[in-house]
Amino acid sequence: MISLYDIMEVSNGQLYGEPGAQIFTDFCINPSSTTPNSLYVTLKNDHGDTHRYIDEAIAKGASGILCARPPDGDTTGISVIMVRDTVTALMNWAQHILGKAGVKVIGVTGSTGKSVAVEAISRVLSSRYQVLTSPHEVPDNRLGIPLALAKLTPEHQFVVLRLSPTQPGEMAAMLQAAQPQVGVILTVDHTHTNNFEHIEQLADELSLLVEFLPPAGLAALNYDDDRVREMANVTRAMITTVGIDSFGANLLAYNVIIGPNGTGFDLRYGSERFIGRWIPVPGKHQLYNILNALSVGRHFDISLEDGLKVLTELTPLPGRMNTLIGINDAILIDDTHSATPQSTLAALDWLASARDPQQRIIFVLGDMDHLGTHSQIGHRQVGQRATEVVDILITQGTEAAAAARAALDSGMDSQQIYTTYSTHDTIHALSTRFGLTPHDLVLIKGGASLRMEQVVQALLKDPADHIHLVRQSIQSEAVQLFQPTRPTWVEIDTDALAGNVRAIKDHIGQDVALLAVVKADAYGHGAVVAAQTALLNGATYLGVANLEEALQLRNAGINAPVLILSYTPVYAVREAIRHDLTITVYDLDLARAYDRAAREVGGRLRVHAKVDTGMGRLGV
Known part of the structure; x- marks a missing residue:
């Protein structure tokens, strides 16, 4: 209250x-x-x-x-x-109300896994104590603290909070408000690095959590993450570490078995051994959240055995490796809550280990947002790994297109790669072009800004299952204060663009070809995005102003016919032939020159005769 x-x-x-x-x-x-x-x-x-x-x-x-x-x-x-x-008023209120309540506060931070870790810690502690947990729908920033504490009552003994700084200085404000006694740091990855100069600055920001802890507190650290492990040097609190197959961690999971619906493992803590344990949460990377929950529980006198029993009832959260049934009984793995290179590679590793050889594996990747200068590298790493794991790769968005290009460069068949820029086209590719079957396993992942859960929702066999998707509550649709880098900007609605192209195609009919003119960067809409969207929705030809614009499309992997509408120099004929481009002719002398140039390189040049219909431009 x-x-x-x-x-x-x-x-x-x-x-x-x-x-x-x-x-x-x-x-x-x-x-x-x-x-x-x-x-x-x-x-x-x-x-x-x-x-x-x-x-x-x-x-x-x-x-x-x-x-x-x-x-x-x-x-x-x-x-x-x-x-x-x-905002300052809310943060001051949060500090005041926590001080008055006298509860123990556990702060969980890291680039990935926070929500699952918070859920697991809360489940373990709730077996003995009254626990308030950060709701999944509150914002991942400092506002999440007071919004979570609105439900605090005198009966609560613990509060488990996500601490998710999105810019330098935000963690200090969170710590001032939350005053945690326990800090859990999961991973450091390239997320929100668009607001940090480099990943080390992000690591320094996250390390403030354990630096803040009192001597009687507990710092739970991921031993397998080099940056997190080093944070042991800056805390006064007691330290416990967790790891997988890496001897040196206090609490160690080993002999890990990856299954389609869960993860098996053995556990070691000192001289204690716990053999043949199982959690119903898929993915080896999820074990770090489980181990941290056990460590925190043990710190508050909940035995490892009791904690393990509680965690056998843990279920995947919405949008976090959650299994759903899709159309035609295809299996959907909904991992749409968020995406970083690290979490996406971990999901692909799970696919590689858990797949049935009889299944067709489809990976749908939306833009991984907030990566800053690491975006190209991160998306390419994911694309390269996808070639080793999946049968079909579908990307959605301008950043994710780099993953498609990396897969192509790594030898994946172009027929197995599909690049889209709109939700409609992604859904159409899955439901129509590739056609889902009971033998398909579809992993869907992407950054929050792309709302990839909309793809999952369209593919559900039972529409009522939408309640299991992320961002379905109204509260999660928080008003966002958009912060562009310039005072004016243009937002392109690719779904609207796709709908417009379909409307034009419906009007002209199937017997009339549609050429989409995308010169001048598609008049500011983005040439590659507009071209690919037009082609996926009825256009069969593209028009550009010059060779440079045509090569931009080819370099993006677009192989549709391209017409260069303006004059092309004779010396560029070789490039036009090489890239299968159509150039414009409008007088006989130029046509003869093009013919000679084509013969010299032993190629065949595609041309389009241009007619001046009265505008006084090029043409016969």
Whole structure:
């Protein structure tokens, strides 16, 4: 429960008008998710302001508003608290409420695996204690802390929080609010490195968690991650390490058996051995979350045996290696919550170990977001690994296209690679072009920004299973303050573009060929994206302005016929022949010159006769 006067006390807030409610049931940052008796919190920075949604939040039942400037509409009967900065107010409230409650706080951080680790730790601790856990739908940033604590009650003894800094300095603010006694650090990978200068800066940011811990606290570290292991040098707390097949870790899993629906292992802690254990969560990489949960439980007097029993009932979270049944009884592995190179390679390793030789393996990869300068390298690493594991690779998005290109460069048959830029085209490829069967295993993964769960939803055999997908609650659709690097930008809706091309094709009919003109970078839409989207939705020919634009399409792996609409120099004929391009002719002298050049290289040149219909341009 949230007290009006707690908020005012810690934020130096001022009431705007007469107060109404004094107790609120929850925080809301998205007007569409506002519930009765909740406190709607406005957010503002240089790039956006959600104060404009106050009236909508009140209409949905909010009984309080936390804002930085007076509301524009009528707030009669509503408790309006004005503060200098709403995020700072929430963080101060979180620190205050945790101090008053006297609970033990466990902070979990790392580039991947946080939600599963939080769930596993909470399950183990809940076998003996009352535990509050970060809900899966709260944002992965500092706002997640106060939003989680809205449900804190006097009965709770533990709070397990995800600590997910997305930029330098954010971890310090989280630690100031959360005051954790236990810190768990899972991995350091290239995620959110678009906001960090390099991965070492990210590692330094995450290490602040164990540096902050008190001497009586516990630092649980991944022994197999070099950067995480080194963090033992900066903490005053007790240290415990976990690892897989790497002797030196305090808690070690070995003899790992990878199955389609779970993972088997033996466990060693000192002289203790636990043989033939099993968790119903697929993927060797998931064991790190299990081991950390056991370590934390043991620190609070829950035996390893008891912890292992609890974890046999752990089930995959939405969007985290979750098995679902698709159309035609194909098996879908929904791993769409997020994607980093490390987590994606781990999922491919699971595929390699768990696949049935009789199955066709399809891997659908959406853009792995927030990788910064590591994006090209990371996507290419995934594409190269995919060639060793999968039968069909489908990529969606401009960044993921690099994975498709890497797979092609690594020798994968071009007929096994499919590049799309829209959700519709990805779904169409799976349901129609390749046609799913009961013998198919489909791994679907991608960054949160691409919403790859929409692909999973379209492929479900039972539509009611959508409740098992990630980002299905309204609360997860939090209002985002978009932060572009420039004050103006263009967003291209590739699904709308695909729909427009289909509409044109339906209008002209199947007997009329459609040429998509993508010159001048498709008039700012992105030549490769627009070209591929047009080809997947009815176009059969592409038009560009010059040889350079044509080669850009060829270098992107687009093999459709390409017409160069403008003049092509004679010396470029060799390149036109080599790349199977069609060039424009508009007088006999130029046609003869092209013919001579083609004969000299022993090739055959495709040409298109251009007619001037009155515009005074090139043409006969």
